[in-house]
Amino acid sequence: MFSTISKNFFLYVSQHKGLNKAARKWGLKFGAAQVVAGVTIDHAIQTVKELNDKGILCTLDHLGEFVNSTEEALQATEYNVRTLEAIGKAGVNSHLSVKMTQLGLDIDREFCVKNMCQILDAAKRTNNFVRIDMEDYAHCQITLDILRELREVYGFDNVGTVIQAYLYRAHNDVKDLKGISLRLVKGAYKEEPAVAYQDKKEIDENYMKIIKEHLQSGSYTAIASHDHRIIAKVKKFAEDNDIPRTQFEFQMLYGFREELQESLVKEGYKMRVYVPFGDDWFGYFMRRLAERPQNVGFALRGFFSK
Ligand code: FDA
Numbered sequence: 001m002f003s004t005i006s007k008n009f010f011l012y013v014s015q016h017k018g019l020n021k022a023a024r025k026w027g028l029k030f031g032a033a034q035v036v037a038g039v040t041i042d043h044a045i046q047t048v049k050e051l052n053d054k055g056i057l058c059t060l061d062h063l064g065e066f067v068n069s070t071e072e073a074l075q076a077t078e079y080n081v082r083t084l085e086a087i088g089k090a091g092v093n094s095h096l097s098v099k100m101t102q103l104g105l106d107i108d109r110e111f112c113v114k115n116m117c118q119i120l121d122a123a124k125r126t127n128n129f130v131r132i133d134m135e136d137y138a139h140c141q142i143t144l145d146i147l148r149e150l151r152e153v154y155g156f157d158n159v160g161t162v163i164q165a166y167l168y169r170a171h172n173d174v175k176d177l178k179g180i181s182l183r184l185v186k187g188a189y190k191e192e193p194a195v196a197y198q199d200k201k202e203i204d205e206n207y208m209k210i211i212k213e214h215l216q217s218g219s220y221t222a223i224a225s226h227d228h229r230i231i232a233k234v235k236k237f238a239e240d241n242d243i244p245r246t247q248f249e250f251q252m253l254y255g256f257r258e259e260l261q262e263s264l265v266k267e268g269y270k271m272r273v274y275v276p277f278g279d280d281w282f283g284y285f286m287r288r289l290a291e292r293p294q295n296v297g298f299a300l301r302g303f304f305s306k
Contacts, residue, residue, distance in 0.1 A: 007290045014286035020065050023282035032285040035255035037277045041086045044277035048092045055265040056273050058094035059131060063278040064102040073104030077115040081122040088126035097131045113146055120156045134162035136189040165207035166196040174210045183222040184211055208233060215243050224251035
C-alpha cells in the first residue's frame with residue numbers, strides 16, 4: 001500500500017515541470033549526489049576515472065527533461081558532442097547514452113536524426129559507442145526505425161539501443177535486431193496491459209527469454225539489472241552454453257549495489273555503470289525513488305544532512 005502511494009507520488013513529482021525547472025538552480029539536493037555524478041562534465045569525468053580505477057566501465061548520460069524547443073535540443077546535442085570529446089581527451093573508458101526526446105524527437109524526426117548523426121560522428125572521431133536509451137512505448141517503434149536508418153542509411157556501426165522485457169513485442173524485436181549490440185532491461189515506464197506484461201513473474205520470464213535469444217544468436221548483450229537472481233541465471237546460462245564473457249556485460253546504475261558491481265568485476269565479468277550527470281537531475285532522481293521505496297531512506301538522510 002505504502003509502496004504504491006509512494007511510487008505514484010514520486011512518479012507524479014518526477015513529471016512536475018515547475019519542480020524540475022526550479023531544481024536546476026538548487027545543485028544536487030536530498031541525497032541525489034549518491035545517484036547523480038555531479039552537474040558538470042568535469043564532475044562526470046572524475047567519477048568515471050574513479051570507477052575505471054575499480055575495473056568498472058561506464059556509460060555517461062547527460063540528464064535532460066522536457067525538451068520541446070529546437071534551441072534546447074541543439075544545446076543537448078552540442079553537450080553530448082562535448083561529453084564525447086571530454087571522454088576522448090581524458091582517456092577514460094566510457095560510452096555515451098542518449099535519449100532521443102532530448103535531441104528533438106518530439107519536435108521533428110529529421111531534425112533528431114541530424115542531431116544523432118552529429119553525435120555519432122563525434123563518437124566515430126573519438127572511437128566511441130552510443131547507446132540510445134529506450135523511452136516509453138509511444139517512442140518505441142520510431143526509436144527502432146531511426147536506429148535502422150542510422151546504421152543502414154548513414155552507415156554508423158557504433159550505435160545500439162535498449163529492449164524492454166515488459167513489452168509483448170520484445171522477443172520479436174530482439175530477433176529482428178540479431179547482430180546489433182543491445183542493452184536488455186525489464187522496463188521502467190508505466191505501460192498499459194494492451195502492450196506490456198504487468199506481472200513481475202511474467203516480466204522476469206520474458207527478460208530471461210530475450211537475454212537467452214540474443215546471447216544464443218551470438219550478438220553482444222548488455223544485461224542491465226540490479227536483480228541478483230537474474231544475474232545468477234545469466235552467469236549459469238553463459239557457462240552452460242559456452243557463451244564467452246567477451247560477448248556480454250552486466251550494467252547497473254551509478255550508486256546502486258556497489259558491492260555486487262565490484263564482486264562481478266572480481267569474478268572476471270565485464271561491468272558497466274550508467275553514470276547520469278547534469279543540472280537536470282530532479283526527474284531522474286524522483287524516478288529512482290519511485291522504483292524502490294527503500295531508496296527513500298537515503299533521500300531523507302540526504303535531505304536532513306544538506
Ligand atoms: P528490479 O527492480 O525488478 O528488482 C528485482 C530484485 O532485485 C528486487 O526485488 C531486489 O531483490 C533486487 N534489487 C533491485 N535493486 C536493488 C538494490 N538497489 N539493492 C538491493 N537489491 C536490489 N529502462 C528503460 O525503460 N529504458 C532504458 O533505456 C533503461 N536503461 C537502463 C540502464 C541501466 C544500466 C539499468 C541498470 C537500468 C535501465 N533501465 C532502463 C531500468 C530498467 O528497465 C528497470 O526499471 C530497473 O533496472 C529496475 O529493474 P531491475 O532489473 O534492476 O530489478
